Amino acid sequence: xxxISNGTRHVVAALLAxxxxxxxxxxxxxxxxxxLRPMVSKEKNEGHDFDQLIVSLPMLANDSNRPxxxxxxxxxxxxxxxxxxxxxxxxxxxxFTVTNSKSTPQLYIKQSxxxxxETALQEASIPWGHISKRVQSTPSRIVVEFSSPNIAKPxxxxxxxxxxxxxxxxxxxxxxxxxVVRVNYLGDWGRxxxxxxxxxxxxxxxxxxxxxxxxxxxxxxxxxxAQLSSRPPSSVDSAEEVMDFKKFSPETLRPENSNCSDSxxxxxxxxxxxxxxGDPNALALxxxxxxxSLDAFQTLYRRLNVTFNEFDGESYYVDAAKxxxxxxxxxxxxxxxxxxxxxxxxxxxxxxxxxxxxLQKDSGTSxxxxxxxxxxxxxxxxxxxxxxxxVVASEQTLHFQQLIALLAYLDRNIANKCEHVSYxxxxxxxxxRGNVVLLEDILDEGTRRMYSxxxxxxxxxxxxxxxxxxxxxxxxxxxxxxKTANAIQFEKKSASQYSSANNCDHLEQTAKIxxxxxxxxxxxxxxxxxxxxxxxxxMLDAHGDTGTFLQYTHVRLASIxxxxxxxxxxxGTSAIDNCCFSxxxxxxxxxxxxxxxxxxxxKEPSILVQYLLQLSRAVSTALAHIRVKDASTMIEQQQRxxxxxxxxxxxxxxxxxxGLTPLFWM
Numbered sequence: 001x002x003x004i005s006n007g008t009r010h011v012v013a014a015l016l017a018x019x020x021x022x023x024x025x026x027x028x029x030x031x032x033x034x035x036l037r038p039m040v041s042k043e044k045n046e047g048h049d050f051d052q053l054i055v056s057l058p059m060l061a062n063d064s065n066r067p068x069x070x071x072x073x074x075x076x077x078x079x080x081x082x083x084x085x086x087x088x089x090x091x092x093x094x095x096f097t098v099t100n101s102k103s104t105p106q107l108y109i110k111q112s113x114x115x116x117x118e119t120a121l122q123e124a125s126i127p128w129g130h131i132s133k134r135v136q137s138t139p140s141r142i143v144v145e146f147s148s149p150n151i152a153k154p155x156x157x158x159x160x161x162x163x164x165x166x167x168x169x170x171x172x173x174x175x176x177x178x179x180v181v182r183v184n185y186l187g188d189w190g191r192x193x194x195x196x197x198x199x200x201x202x203x204x205x206x207x208x209x210x211x212x213x214x215x216x217x218x219x220x221x222x223x224x225x226a227q228l229s230s231r232p233p234s235s236v237d238s239a240e241e242v243m244d245f246k247k248f249s250p251e252t253l254r255p256e257n258s259n260c261s262d263s264x265x266x267x268x269x270x271x272x273x274x275x276x277x278g279d280p281n282a283l284a285l286x287x288x289x290x291x292x293s294l295d296a297f298q299t300l301y302r303r304l305n306v307t308f309n310e311f312d313g314e315s316y317y318v319d320a321a322k323x324x325x326x327x328x329x330x331x332x333x334x335x336x337x338x339x340x341x342x343x344x345x346x347x348x349x350x351x352x353x354x355x356x357x358x359l360q361k362d363s364g365t366s367x368x369x370x371x372x373x374x375x376x377x378x379x380x381x382x383x384x385x386x387x388x389x390x391v392v393a394s395e396q397t398l399h400f401q402q403l404i405a406l407l408a409y410l411d412r413n414i415a416n417k418c419e420h421v422s423y424x425x426x427x428x429x430x431x432x433r434g435n436v437v438l439l440e441d442i443l444d445e446g447t448r449r450m451y452s453x454x455x456x457x458x459x460x461x462x463x464x465x466x467x468x469x470x471x472x473x474x475x476x477x478x479x480x481x482x483k484t485a486n487a488i489q490f491e492k493k494s495a496s497q498y499s500s501a502n503n504c505d506h507l508e509q510t511a512k513i514x515x516x517x518x519x520x521x522x523x524x525x526x527x528x529x530x531x532x533x534x535x536x537x538x539m540l541d542a543h544g545d546t547g548t549f550l551q552y553t554h555v556r557l558a559s560i561x562x563x564x565x566x567x568x569x570x571x572g573t574s575a576i577d578n579c580c581f582s583x584x585x586x587x588x589x590x591x592x593x594x595x596x597x598x599x600x601x602x603k604e605p606s607i608l609v610q611y612l613l614q615l616s617r618a619v620s621t622a623l624a625h626i627r628v629k630d631a632s633t634m635i636e637q638q639q640r641x642x643x644x645x646x647x648x649x650x651x652x653x654x655x656x657x658x659g660l661t662p663l664f665w666m
Contacts, residue, residue, distance in 0.1 A: 009028070009031055009594075010024075010028070012027075012031055012087060013027040013028045013030075013031055014027075015083065015086060015087055016030065016031075016083070019082075019083050114573055114574070116586075116590070117573040117576065117586050118571075118572075118573050119590070120586050120587075120589045120590035121573070121586070121589065121642065121643070121646050123589075123590070123592070123593065124589035124590070124592050124646050124647075124649075124650055125646055125649065126593075127175075127653065128175045128592065128593065128596055128650075128653045128654075128657065129172075129175035129176040129177060129593070129596050140178070140179050140386055141178065141179040141180075141181065141383060141384065141385045141386050141387075142173050142178050142179070142180055142181070142385060142386060142387040142388070142389065143181045143183055143379060143383055143385045143387075143388045143389070144166055144169055144170045144173070144180060144181070144182055144183065144389045144391065145166070145183045145184075145185050145312075145388070145389065145390050145391065146162050146163060146165065146166020146167065146169075146170070146182070146183075146184070146389075146391035147159060147162050147163040147166060147184050147301075147306070147308075148162065148184060148185045148186060148187060148392070149186065149187065149293075149297060150186070150187035150188070150192055151186055151187065151188040151193065151289055151290050151293035151294075151313075152192075152193060152196040152214075152217045152221065152289035152290075152292070152293055153187075153192065153196065153217070153218070153221055153293075154214070154218045154221075154438050155296070155297060155300055155438065155439050155440065156438055156439060157426050157438075157439055157442060157534070159439065160426065160439050160519075160523065161393065161423050161424075161425075161426060161523060161528075162391050162392060162393065162423070163301075163304060163306055164304075164520055164523050164524065164605075164659070165391050165421070165423055165523075165524070165528055165605055166182075166389075166391035166421075167182075167304070167305075167306045167659050168524065168605040168608070168657065168658055168659060169389065169391065169421070169600075169603060169605065170182050171656075171657045171658075171659065172596055172599055172600050172605070172608070172657060173600065175596060175657060176596055176597075176600055181309050181310065181383055181385070182307065182308045182309045182310070183308065183309065183310045183312050183379070184308045184310070184311050184312065185312045185313065185314070185375065186290075186293075186294075186311060186312065186313040186314070186315075187313075187314060188286070188290050188293075188313040188314055188315045189272075189275065189286075189313070189314035189315045189318065189371065190272050190314065190368065191268050191269055191271075191272045192268075193271065193272065193275065193286055193289060194267065194268030194269060194270065194271030194272045194275075195221065195224050195225065195268040196217055196220065196221050196224070196289060197267075197268070197271045197282075197285050197286075197289075198224050198267045198268050198271070199217075199220035199221050199222075199223055199224030199225075200217065200220050200285075200289075202220070202223075202224065203219070203220045203223050203224070204216060204217075204219075204220040209288075209292065213292050213295065213296055214292055214293055214295075214296035217289065217292065217293070218438075224268075269363075271285075272365060273363050273364075273365055276318060276364070276365045276366065286315075290313075290315075294311065300439065300440060303440075303443060303512075303516070304516065304659065305516070305659045305660065305661065306659060312375065312379075314368070314371045314375070316375070316378075317366075317371045317374035317375045317378065318366055318371065320371075320374035320377075320378060321359075321360075321366035321367075321370035321371045321373070321374045322360070322366065322370075323374070324359075324370055324373045324374050324377070324410070325337070325345055325359050325360055325370060327410060328347070328359075328406070328409060328410065335348070336348060336349075336409060337359070340362070342362035343362045343364070344358060344360060344361055344362045345358070345359045345360040346358050346359065347359055347369075347402075347406060349402060349405055349406075352405060354398065354401055354402050354405055355398075355402075357369050357402050357406065368399075369399070369402065369403065369406070372403055373403065373406060373407060373410065376388070376403075376407060376414065376418065377407075377410060377411065377414065380411075380414045380417075385417060386417060387417050387419070388414075388417050388418045388419070389419055389420075389421050389603070390418070390419070390420045390421065391421045391423070392420060392421075392422065393422065393423055393424075393425065394422040394423060394424060394425075394529065395425070396420075396422075397420065397422055400420035401420075403418075404418050404420075419603075421528075421603050422528075422529060423528040423529060424528070424529055424530045424531035424532065425531045426523075426531075426532065426534055427531055427532065427533045427534065428533040428534040428535065442519065443512075443515060443516065443519070445536075446514075446515030446516075446518060446519060446536075446539070446540070447508070447511045447512050447515040448511075449515075449536070449540055450510075450511035450512075450514045450515050450518075450540065450548075451507055451508055451511035453540075454507045454510060454511055454514075454666070455507055506665075510663060510665070510666060513551070513660070513661050513663055514547070514548055514551060514663070516547075516660065517546075517547030517548065517550065517551050517655075517658075517660050518539045518540055518546050518547040518548050519539060519547070520547055520658055520659065520660060521545070521546055521547035521550060521609055521613075521658070522534070522535075522538060522539045522546065522547070524605045524606055524608075524609045524658070525545055525606055525609045525610065525613065526606055527604060527606050528603075528604060528605065528606065545613045547660070549613070549616055550612055550613065550616055550651065550655060551655070551660075551662070551663045551666075552666065553615075553616035553619050553620060553651060554648060554651050554652060554655065554662050554663060554664070555663050555664060555665060555666050556619075556623060557619065557644050557645075557647060557648035557651070558648060558664040558665075560628050560629075560641070560644055561641070561644070561645055561648065563628075563629060564628055564629055564637065564641055566638065566641050566642070566645050571642075572635065572639055573639060574635075574639065576626070576639055576640060576643050579625075579626060581621060581622040581625045581626055582622060582626060582640075582643055584618040584621075584622075585615070585618045585619060585622055585643060585647055586643070588611070588614055588615045588618060589615075589646060589647065589650060591611070592650055595607060595608060595611045596608070605658075608654060608657060608658070609658070611654070612651060612654040612655070612658075615647065615650065615651060615654075616651065619644070619647055619651075623644075626640055626643075626644075627640075628640045628641050628644065
């Protein structure tokens with residue numbers, strides 16, 4: 001997509017919306033782009049228009065949901081004719097020409113190439129999303145529920161996609177002006193907690209739990225899971241196997257004292273029942289597991305640059321889940337809720353091809369579905385959200401279809417605001433059942449490999465030399481930019497980043513950022529619904545479409561800015577207008593604010609990632625031909641530098657939206 005500029009398109013659409021009394025989204029659809037000549041020209045052709053925006057009256061008429069009689073068409077044409085001078089007066093100072101075709105009911109808005117370039121650079125210097133905030137209204141609040149790991153179980157790569165995708169979507173909505181609430185809905189209740197409890201009592205110890213934390217719970221969980229998987233399927237979930245939780249003790253469950261292969265499932269089930277009934281021993285154990293898990297999760301979230309406004313959990317809605325069932329029964333939904341002979345409550349959704357859903361088990365305990373229903377209704381009372389996103393794998397599609405269908409019986413208004421944002425699975429890291437690939441291990445291994453390449457100088461990076469006095473002039477902190485009256489200077493915020501290349505602390509920190517960047521970009525560069533195969537080679541490649549490539553491009557642009565002082569007051573585009581290598585960059589910069597709108601409309605982070613990769617590839621080509629330091633005049637140097645400074649700022653903004661820290665030095 002090529003645009004005259006995002007701001008221009010929205011200004012025209014806003015005027016049309018007001019004149020025709022139509023929604024802004026409708027008038028935006030009626031504004032399309034037409035290419036008047038190829039995107040990249042070998043030489044500047046003065047006097048010719050480069051791009052044009054076409055406003056289609058027939059499309060407006062069709063979208064207005066009004067009868068298309070001859071009288072209505074004439075009325076539309078009169079409105080259209082009256083609007084032309086207004087649009088012309090609004091845009092003429094920016095170098096536009098506006099013409100109204102008499103043969104076809106269309107409005108043509110054209111812009112010369114030098115004005116297009118100037119507008120693109122000016123709008124690209126505006127932070128991401130600010131134009132969207134200015135020209136369109138958005139719902140005030142959105143809740144994004146993502147990550148949602150289970151307590152007392154490992155944070156493995158299966159949780160990676162939910163965490164990364166949810167974090168980027170939340171960042172995009174914030175940039176677009178939404179009030180974003182980030183919620184982590186922990187799986188902290190139910191039989192899986194009982195299985196960990198069984199493993200802990202059978203194989204664990206309090207001393208090891210204090211020393212190793214979640215890793216110890218993982219070890220005992222894997223052993224318990226392996227024991228459970230060895231049981232025949234017919235023996236699972238037998239009501240006769242329910243045992244008294246308080247009869248078991250660490251001594252009776254030791255391997256040398258008991259063969260518990262037949263009791264592991266029953267024990268886990270009984271722990272869940274006792275938790276629901278308020279047994280103090282079971283709740284004390286649950287609380288220990290939850291606190292230990294939260295500590296480990298918080299450490300990992302800090303490594304991922306992910307934050308939450310609220311840590312929610314299934315445990316908060318155990319009592320409310322029972323109220324949900326009573327409410328469904330009281331709403332004359334006897335055809336919907338059925339009570340089985342064993343006492344379980346089941347929702348019948350077969351009429352809409354969604355099967356049956358258990359809302360309460362025969363033991364009287366709540367289910368994941370009933371707790372989910374209680375959670376969303378409570379969350380709406382608390383936040384009064386306009387939209388609610390569940391960022392969960394596509395494997396759970398049926399669950400969320402059932403959830404929203406049941407929610408419609410309780411409150412259709414809330415149901416209409418909820419959406420399941422699904423995604424595919426990570427392949428290439430699967431192991432035998434009972435073994436788990438931890439996300440922390442992947443980050444550690446990625447950091448180790450990056451550190452080795454940086455230390456051995458096998459990762460290509462800029463070789464910008466600083467004198468000892470320059471190096472000592474930087475103080476601790478993160479590198480940033482500060483605009484002054486005459487130049488943009490790098491603030492004194494990172495001694496470690498500008499230390500010697502042999503500085504181990506600097507190399508380790510850089511390796512961590514590169515490893516995370518590579519992991520995030522590999523995860524997000526394809527459409528989220530697609531499965532992808534994890535590859536160390538593709539992830540860490542410095543030359544492919546990787547996070548390392550994005551960071552490397554940012555470092556190269558930052559190095560140019562360090563060498564040449566940039567004057568923000570020296571404007572103009574004559575030195576870059578006629579360059580075929582700068583035009584692709586300018587086109588991409590002109591699309592900057594459209595990208596966030598498209599990414600949000602489709603809930604698709606890959607749109608942002610692909611945009612940043614295209615921008616980096618265009619920069620990589622241009623840097624070999626557009627020399628800044630060797631420019632013949634100061635004006636030419638500053639105009640070229642302006643292009644690269646604007647590009648670097650755009651790339652840095654994009655990296656931050658991905659949850660990544662832009663590197664200024666490798």
